[in-house]
Structure formats: structure tokens, C-alpha cells
Amino acid sequence: MAAASSQPNQFDASVLDQLACPACLGGLVLDGERLVCAGCGRGYAIVDAIPVLIAERAVNSRS
Numbered sequence: 452m453a454a455a456s457s458q459p460n461q462f463d464a465s466v467l468d469q470l471a472c473p474a475c476l477g478g479l480v481l482d483g484e485r486l487v488c489a490g491c492g493r494g495y496a497i498v499d500a501i502p503v504l505i506a507e508r509a510v511n512s513r514s
């Protein structure tokens with residue numbers, strides 16, 4: 452157990468601009484504990500600080 456950074460399970464929002472929605476390649480924004488695509492509205496869970504950018508597992512937040 453090495454001493455890691457203070458918040459090892461915290462998603463690093465500074466990498467957001469390097470990520471894109473796998474469904475539409477739109478930009479992603481952090482919304483609470485998930486990422487939401489600004490283009491298509493899909494939401495992606497963040498598990499152990501790793502965003503699950505899999506289109507099949509996205510939740511469409513638009514109804």
C-alpha cells in the first residue's frame with residue numbers, strides 16, 4: 452500500500468478535454484459522479500475514477 456495522491460478515487464477533470472463521447476465524439480462534461488455528453492446527452496458512469504466510455508453502457512439522460 453503505497454501512499455498515493457490525496458484522492459486516488461477522484462476522477463481527474465483535467466483530462467476531460469482529452470475524452471470524447473464514443474457514440475457521437477462530442478465533448479463530455481462532469482455531472483456529479485458521471486460524465487455527460489454535450490452532444491447526444493448520454494451519461495457515462497465513473498467507476499474507481501475511470502470513466503466507462505462504452506456506448507452500450509451509456510445512460511441517455513434525455514427523455
Ligand SMILES: [Zn+2]
Pocket residue numbers: 472473474475476477488489490491492493
Ligand atoms: Zn455523445
